[in-house]
Amino acid sequence: MQETRIRILDALAERPVAGPDLADRLSVSRAAVWKHIEELRGMGFEIAGGDNGYELCSIPEFGPAIAFGLDAPLDVEYHDSIDSTNRRARGLAAAGRERVVVVADEQTGGRGRLDRTWASPGGGIWLSVLVRPGVPAAHAPVYTLAAAVATTRAVREAGVEASIKWPNDVLVGGQKLAGILTEMEGEADRIGWLVVGIGLNANVDPGEVPAEGVTSLRAERGDVDRRVLTQRLLEEFDHLHRNHGAVLPAWREYADTLGRRVRVETGGRTVEGEAVDIEFPGGLEIDTGNGTVTVAAGDCEHLRPTGE
Numbered sequence: 001m002q003e004t005r006i007r008i009l010d011a012l013a014e015r016p017v018a019g020p021d022l023a024d025r026l027s028v029s030r031a032a033v034w035k036h037i038e039e040l041r042g043m044g045f046e047i048a049g050g051d052n053g054y055e056l057c058s059i060p061e062f063g064p065a066i067a068f069g070l071d072a073p074l075d076v077e078y079h080d081s082i083d084s085t086n087r088r089a090r091g092l093a094a095a096g097r098e099r100v101v102v103v104a105d106e107q108t109g110g111r112g113r114l115d116r117t118w119a120s121p122g123g124g125i126w127l128s129v130l131v132r133p134g135v136p137a138a139h140a141p142v143y144t145l146a147a148a149v150a151t152t153r154a155v156r157e158a159g160v161e162a163s164i165k166w167p168n169d170v171l172v173g174g175q176k177l178a179g180i181l182t183e184m185e186g187e188a189d190r191i192g193w194l195v196v197g198i199g200l201n202a203n204v205d206p207g208e209v210p211a212e213g214v215t216s217l218r219a220e221r222g223d224v225d226r227r228v229l230t231q232r233l234l235e236e237f238d239h240l241h242r243n244h245g246a247v248l249p250a251w252r253e254y255a256d257t258l259g260r261r262v263r264v265e266t267g268g269r270t271v272e273g274e275a276v277d278i279e280f281p282g283g284l285e286i287d288t289g290n291g292t293v294t295v296a297a298g299d300c301e302h303l304r305p306t307g308e
């Protein structure tokens with residue numbers, strides 16, 4: 001959101017302010033203040049104009065308002081509807097941008113890994129963060145883990161006991177609440193750009209998603225304030241993506257996969273055994289009963305414990 005508008009909102013968040021005072025504070029004309037107020041109302045901010053001046057009565061639940069109160073150095077680009085926020089973020093990367101988050105209420109061509117379809121009805125949180133971390137390409141998986149931790153933490157703060165299934169799913173009671181798709185480009189020694197896409201079934205009915213084993217925040221606890229949840233998620237991700245040392249301990253704490261019997265399809269082979277730990281940058285250590293194998297990527301299935 002434009003800088004002056006953020007400053008107007010910051011001022012009104014404290015108390016009502018008269019138009020002329022706002023103009024003085026921001027060193028703009030009264031006509032400019034009025035124009036910005038009208039723009040903000042158009043975005044869904046309820047701003048009353050009474051005797052005490054302009055008063056901020058309510059903040060929209062989603063939309064460009066995500067930029068207001070966001071404590072992370074990211075530009076927010078919001079779309080009511082877009083084909084895929086990952087595709088858009090990759091386009092922005094090609095245009096030389098960085099530190100942008102593309103957010104949408106609905107996606108018409110959302111994608112999962114391996115070009116699978118990701119259902120993205122209106123009411124969800126579909127977003128992609130574009131960063132240029134300047135680390136070796138081999139470190140890329142840690143960003144997927146960081147996104148899973150950030151998502152889980154934000155969801156837990158909203159009162160839902162989510163946990164992480166390796167490598168990229170956030171689950172509640174074994175059902176999928178969120179998924180992550182990380183894409184990047186660069187040389188082996190240095191990532192050029194990295195796009196971390198997060199799809200979170202927020203205020204949607206699981207029935208709107210044509211897949212098995214799906215849940216949503218609406219189903220778990222009722223609708224959430226998506227603006228606040230998105231901000232918390234982005235703030236956590238911003239912190240973790242610059243502090244890799246904090247990612248693995250948090251991931252272990254939230255992991256649903258560790259200690260379970262798993263079957264992982266990876267690069268044309270299947271590894272089965274007990275998931276014992278995660279290692280940097282994101283490999284899963286599996287005790288096969290015949291030694292320990294670390295798998296770097298793949299599709300993971302949680303199995304019932306043997307004997308059940």
Ligand code: BT5
Pocket residue numbers: 083084085086087107109110111112113114116117118119120126127128168169176177178179180181197198199200201209211212214215
């Ligand atoms: C993922 O893939 O879990 C990564 C999903 C990433 C989506 C985000 S949304 C914002 C950004 N923009 C994009 O275009 N994508 C990213 P994967 O592990 O391959 O899981 C895909 C599978 O999950 C599908 O084959 C379905 O079975 C199932 N699925 C599809 N839509 C779902 C949904 N909304 N909720 C839960 N499961 C879903």
